[in-house]
Amino acid sequence: MRLLILIGFAFWMVACTPSGKQTSSKEAFSSDSIQYAQGFTVQRFDTYTMVEVRDPWDSTRLLQRYLLVDRTKSVPGGLPKGTIVKVPVKDIVIYTSVHAAIIDQLHETDKVIGVCEPRYMDTPAIQEGIQAGRIADLGEATSPNIEKMIEIGAELVIASPFQNSSYGPVEKIGIPIIEGADYMEAFPLGRTEWIRFYGLLFGKEEMADSIFKETEQAYLSLKDLTANIDNRPTVLSEKKFGSSWYVPSGDSYMAHLIEDAGADYMFKDLPGAGSTPLAFETVFDKAIHADIWLVKYNQSSEMTYKDLRSEYTPYENFDAFKKKRIYTCNTGAVPYYEEFPIHPEYLLKDLIWIFHPELVFGYSPRYFREMP
Structure with missing residues (x-):
């Protein structure tokens, strides 16, 4: 009452x-x-x-x-x-x-x-x-x-x-x-x-x-750095969650960030602006040979290759895993979700550092690290 x-x-x-x-x-x-x-x-x-x-x-x-x-x-x-x-x-x-x-x-x-x-x-x-x-x-x-x-x-x-x-x-x-x-x-x-x-x-x-x-000025200035890049590494993003792998759709902000940073997103042709749940096999068949793999996680300790393999053994079959080309962001340790909606230039610079480090020589990444 x-x-x-x-x-x-x-x-x-x-x-x-x-x-x-x-x-x-x-x-x-x-x-x-x-x-x-x-x-x-x-x-x-x-x-x-x-x-x-x-x-x-x-x-x-x-x-x-x-x-x-x-x-x-x-x-x-x-x-x-x-x-x-x-x-x-x-x-x-x-x-x-x-x-x-x-x-x-x-x-x-x-x-x-x-x-x-x-x-x-x-x-x-x-x-x-x-x-x-x-x-x-x-x-x-x-x-x-x-x-x-x-x-x-x-x-x-x-x-x-x-x-x-x-x-x-x-x-x-x-x-x-x-x-x-x-x-x-x-x-x-x-x-x-x-x-x-x-x-x-x-x-x-x-x-x-x-x-x-x-923000616009800073973002566009960074984007200009990769405008004439010919060597564009292929990129896979995220990992399995439960039974599905939620990959950024082809018209999502993450797909556009990867493109603006001078790389080729493996699922750029996937329709939609959010994320799309796919079976592991679908992702594996498409992105097994991706040059770089971006992984976000939230835990108290730093994620390692051993941790990732323990989480799901088939991960070890991706080329990026074998060649140690995985970059991680621990969202529990850095203000990733709080900052990038307002300051995407921070994330863009991190991605340029991953894909084309020579363009941002001496830069210390804000969110991503090489997986140990």
């Missing part, structure tokens, strides 16, 4: 408006200025800013329409149908460590009052808030503590959408859910460009634009 009362109380906090006539356009920041991201568009009107997020699994479908309105003013009338978000946002809940890192880049971690799965939150400011009790632990992202979410006064949730899934009870309590589909972007700089959307939410448009432009 107490939860029902709290849910009823929450409904007055946020509302969606019915269809109506839009105000005349006065575009200072239009969708035309989005350079790489394919998942969202922005249009600025007299009294609100409209951000439309496309469904990454169905390009003909709109995932969400957000109407950003100044929280210091009354909600304007005649708005189109969409989810009203009062900006700059405050009292927010985040589900992922990636979004924690983005918010940290914008210097807005003080607006976070709750997180899901805090064990994965590596951003120092977020961890400090959790330890001090300023940021609530809301449990698992798949089943967050709704009552606590309402009790702490959450006004907004930022989460990552998944295909054919819902947010369960969170959808029923009247709190806007920002569906951050940035991870489904095909191009590395497209994923980074989502910081411009988050900048709009926090009233940090100029800072977000500056971060993006600096």
Whole structure:
């Protein structure tokens, strides 16, 4: 009963408006200025800013329409149908460590009052808030503590959408859910460009634009280093997880990073922008002779060839294993997942170091190491 009362109380906090006539356009920041991201568009009107997020699994479908309105003013009338978000946002809940890192880049971690799965939150400011009790632990992202979410006064949730899934009870309590589909972007700089959307939410448009432009310049400068490379090593990525090997699809950001770093990705013709589960035999037949193998893992100790063989003996039959051309990234020891969505140039430089070390002579890699 107490939860029902709290849910009823929450409904007055946020509302969606019915269809109506839009105000005349006065575009200072239009969708035309989005350079790489394919998942969202922005249009600025007299009294609100409209951000439309496309469904990454169905390009003909709109995932969400957000109407950003100044929280210091009354909600304007005649708005189109969409989810009203009062900006700059405050009292927010985040589900992922990636979004924690983005918010940290914008210097807005003080607006976070709750997180899901805090064990994965590596951003120092977020961890400090959790330890001090300023940021609530809301449990698992798949089943967050709704009552606590309402009790702490959450006004907004930022989460990552998944295909054919819902947010369960969170959808029923009247709190806007920002569906951050940035991870489904095909191009590395497209994923980074989502910081411009988050900048709009926090009233940090100029800072977000500056971060993006600096990243873009650094990334393109590194990409230019490999523009005329003829010798492009073939590359295999990841390893088995359970019964499947989830390889980056051919239009994924990882596939594009490998290409931009001057290599030839073995599964570049695989359709899609995410990852694709394949049988071990399929991967083996295609990539047995790959020159280089990139492996990410998460464990307390450094992974060795002996460890990899013990994990699954047939790994030893790949040429990259036999020739000691495996490079690993321990995501439990370095801030890989927190950094590369915002700074793909860090990862690009690591990959250039692996594929063409002569182009970045003297460079010490940030994430990857030669497997011992």
